[in-house]
Amino acid sequence: MSSNKGSAYGKPAGDTDFRKKYDLDEYAAKAAKREEDEKEERKARYEAKIAGKKYYKPLTGDETETVARNATQDFSKLVGTSTLVPAGSGVGKKGRGAGFYCEACDLTFKDNKQFVEHTNSMQHQRATGHTGSVRKATAEEVRQRIDTLWERMQANKRENVVSLKERLEVRKEEEDKEREEKRRKRKELEERKRAEKEKELKIKTEYGDDVRVEGEHDEEDMMAALGFTGFGSSKK
Template identity: 45%
Template sequence: MAEKKTSSAPGGDTGFRRQWDREEYAAKAREREAKERAEGKLRAEAKAAGKKYYAPVADDAEMISARRERINFEENLNKSQLVPGSAAVGKRGKGAGFYCEACDLTYKDSLQWVDHLNSKQHLVATGKTAEVERATLEDVLKRLEWLKRQREQREKGEHWDLRKRLEERQRLEEEERIRKREKRKEAKKRKRAVEIKKEEGATAAAEQAEDVEMDDDAAMMARMMGFSGGFGSTKKN
């Protein structure tokens, strides 16, 4: 921080104001401009080479390691959030979705969110490198021992005796037989309904054909007896 300079002017209404070291802040501005020019040059070179520019990794950056906790995708489920009016445009800034404070980006779906967490951009922003720490022999032995304990615990928890296995198998087979029996009954019912419908249709067609045949016989008899209009009544109601 620049040292505060006190005014030597006696009295006056500006004697209480803070004085700044112009040379110090001019040097900071020159340093910032030089850094921006160097970064712009690197960006241009990366663009010309068809690559994406990443900020240089800090000297004290940590190597990446396996994630030790699950990603909570349901953290904001069924919750209301207040977001800026322009939050729906692009990914920059905080909006509705998965927000990364380190990179100031918002993602709308979980797949893009996970890809971003594993990206080099996020690793650099969180002070990590893209290099994986090489495991030593001791680390490998510890990992194998841990996996062995996990397998033993899993086998103990899933161990069933022979009687329970047979009972479970019999129960499943009985449920399968009942399901197949009910399925056959339903199929027989549907088949019987179709047959009844066909029989009813055939009976109705036979009755209609018989009525037509009787009408033809009556008309022929009327013509033989000299009646042109048949035996029907000519009285008008």
């Protein structure tokens, strides 16, 4: 009996049939290009340092003009939260670490002020595909911008007025409930005292004034138990 160790498709399976094949020449060319770019960048950084200037990545021609941010960053949402950071993930500002991370520049900042200053820097602008220069707005664009800001301010005022009015109404309802609860307790106390008084009068009416009502002569009984039968005058 002969054993067939071939593949299920009718031909023997080799060791490299299911492995991904790489073009070594292509990867070697990419590595050489990367090394050349890094060498030129190091040279440019050194020349900028010698000249007392700060190095920025050269423009490629695909950048757009810098525009104002249309979204605000609410850092208050991060108060009381925690973030897990892998050990050794960041060294200094480089890499993702504990703090505010800029993915475009691969930098981490310890406080929000440094992070905001970084987002306004030329380094971040170049990394995000902006030239760093701002286009001069026309008079019509300025008027439209003023109208937009004015409408936004009026909307915020209306919202604040509504919110204040709602808060005052809620507070008024709470005060009314508190007053009603006090009136109810006071009324219950008065009714209980009136019922006790009526019960006392009814008992005395039926049995006479000599009948001792519960709690009526507690103070006199206590003084008698202590030996104080009365306080007479020494004058004769």
